[in-house]
Amino acid sequence: xxxxxxxxxxxxxxxxxxxxxxxxxxxxxxxxxxxxxxxxxxxxxxxxxxxxxxxxxxxxxxxxxxxxxxxxxxxxxxxxxxxxxxxxxxxxxxxxxxxxxxxxxxxxxxxxx
Amino acid sequence: xxxxxxxxxxxxxxxxxxxxxxxxxxxxxxxxxxxxxxxxxxxxxxxxxxxxxxxxxxxxxxxxxxxxxxxxxxxxxxxxxxxxxxxxxxxxxxxxxxxxxxxxxxxxxxxxx
Numbered sequence: 076x077x078x079x080x081x082x083x084x085x086x087x088x089x090x091x092x093x094x095x096x097x098x099x100x101x102x103x104x105x106x107x108x109x110x111x112x113x114x115x116x117x118x119x120x121x122x123x124x125x126x127x128x129x130x131x132x133x134x135x136x137x138x139x140x141x142x143x144x145x146x147x148x149x150x151x152x153x154x155x156x157x158x159x160x161x162x163x164x165x166x167x168x169x170x171x172x173x174x175x176x177x178x179x180x181x182x183x184x185x186x187x188x
Numbered sequence: 189x190x191x192x193x194x195x196x197x198x199x200x201x202x203x204x205x206x207x208x209x210x211x212x213x214x215x216x217x218x219x220x221x222x223x224x225x226x227x228x229x230x231x232x233x234x235x236x237x238x239x240x241x242x243x244x245x246x247x248x249x250x251x252x253x254x255x256x257x258x259x260x261x262x263x264x265x266x267x268x269x270x271x272x273x274x275x276x277x278x279x280x281x282x283x284x285x286x287x288x289x290x291x292x293x294x295x296x297x298x299x300x301x
Contacts, residue, residue, distance in 0.1 A: 120291075
């Protein structure tokens, strides 16, 4: 158990809809990261937050947004969903923000039908 | 543009023998490298890391080698055990401070009893 909690584990929705994925980092970790893993692909970095502030941005679509709350949990909002958004979405956390390993949650499997 | 590449999608090794997983990268600004292991339905778990100032790091049965001039790193597992069967991801981070990791596409290791 990494200590990172992601909910829900599975999500099935329709095209055009909006969903919210939730992540609770390990106790004491200030950084939260979101990754997307599509079929047979590596993990693609989406966005990082550190202590409530956006720290780094990767290949995140404009239809996607995220935030980190004062209690350090984070939410990833995906809107106007398309079939191609179907993927495994991972959240990870780390104590700080530089040169350290990340601890991953077990992921949210999103299926857009 | 895939900055971290794992060109072997799969590898099969007999139990007790050595497993060698390879990874190449293109960005010379990467200064921290990690290997993660992933079992089905779980998030990636950290295995071993190496800083760019070193060329070798060892942890039990796992050793990571870094060749900066060739932009190549490898993970050696000796001896391989059936429980090592998983997908292994190579990852790298930049010197710039943000800790987002760039992942390869993974190599599926199967250790045959």
